[in-house]
Amino acid sequence: MSSQFIVDLFLYQRVIHLQGMTTNQTKQEAKNIASNLSTSTLHRSFYVNPRLLEYYNTQFSEKQVKRIDENFYDYSLGTRFRLNVPVPRPPRRLRYLIQKSFSGDVSGDIGEALFAYFLVHEMQISRFLIGHTRPEKKRGFLSPDFIICASSPNLTSFLQKPVLPLPILGEVKGFTGSIDAGRIYHALLQLRRLILNQSLVGLLFLAMRNEARHGYDAYVVRVES
Numbered sequence: 001m002s003s004q005f006i007v008d009l010f011l012y013q014r015v016i017h018l019q020g021m022t023t024n025q026t027k028q029e030a031k032n033i034a035s036n037l038s039t040s041t042l043h044r045s046f047y048v049n050p051r052l053l054e055y056y057n058t059q060f061s062e063k064q065v066k067r068i069d070e071n072f073y074d075y076s077l078g079t080r081f082r083l084n085v086p087v088p089r090p091p092r093r094l095r096y097l098i099q100k101s102f103s104g105d106v107s108g109d110i111g112e113a114l115f116a117y118f119l120v121h122e123m124q125i126s127r128f129l130i131g132h133t134r135p136e137k138k139r140g141f142l143s144p145d146f147i148i149c150a151s152s153p154n155l156t157s158f159l160q161k162p163v164l165p166l167p168i169l170g171e172v173k174g175f176t177g178s179i180d181a182g183r184i185y186h187a188l189l190q191l192r193r194l195i196l197n198q199s200l201v202g203l204l205f206l207a208m209r210n211e212a213r214h215g216y217d218a219y220v221v222r223v224e225s
Contacts, residue, residue: 004047010040016223027153030185053113060116061109076214087100111174111207123155144171169202199225
């Protein structure tokens with residue numbers, strides 16, 4: 001088993017401004033992001049140690065998924081375990097499940113752990129200044145995934161402009177296949193309320209498995225009021 005995997009880090013070239021954007025315009029913007037990710041600028045590639053990623057999983061990811069370092073390679077290689085399939089045909093309109101599906105929680109946990117890794121190791125932001133928010137779905141309030149209480153020279157250089165005021169909001173979406181515009185739209189909604197009310201800056205972090213080289217592509221989109 002390889003001890004590391006590679007992440008290509010991209011910056012989306014347009015800043016998304018939410019002020020005055022209607023629901024339909026926000027949905028269209030999400031579609032634009034999904035369609036235009038290929039125009040993003042490659043910042044750099046970096047290697048991630050899966051065992052260190054496990055630490056960030058335990059510290060920052062919302063869902064409890066044990067040993068992400070062990071699950072990652074089956075997941076990134078697309079290895080899906082086959083189930084026992086009986087010889088007799090199933091009843092009409094029914095089908096047997098042949099392969100297990102990857103849990104969405106695993107995808108989300110890998111994305112959130114990669115975001116924390118990106119902030120701490122690539123952007124040099126102290127892990128003590130990064131926190132995962134508590135979901136507020138029961139209260140009908142869409143909250144972003146992360147609050148980042150500091151910036152850094154590395155982050156300013158990467159985003160090509162300062163990030164003010166603090167804190168920074170972070171929303172993470174992990175994908176196992178093609179980018180889903182609907183999930184990007186939901187991410188913009190999760191950032192929207194706090195960004196517009198407090199004129200904060202949001203970072204939308206899209207982590208997509210790259211099947212060709214068994215690694216990840218990570219896209220960062222800057223979102224403002």
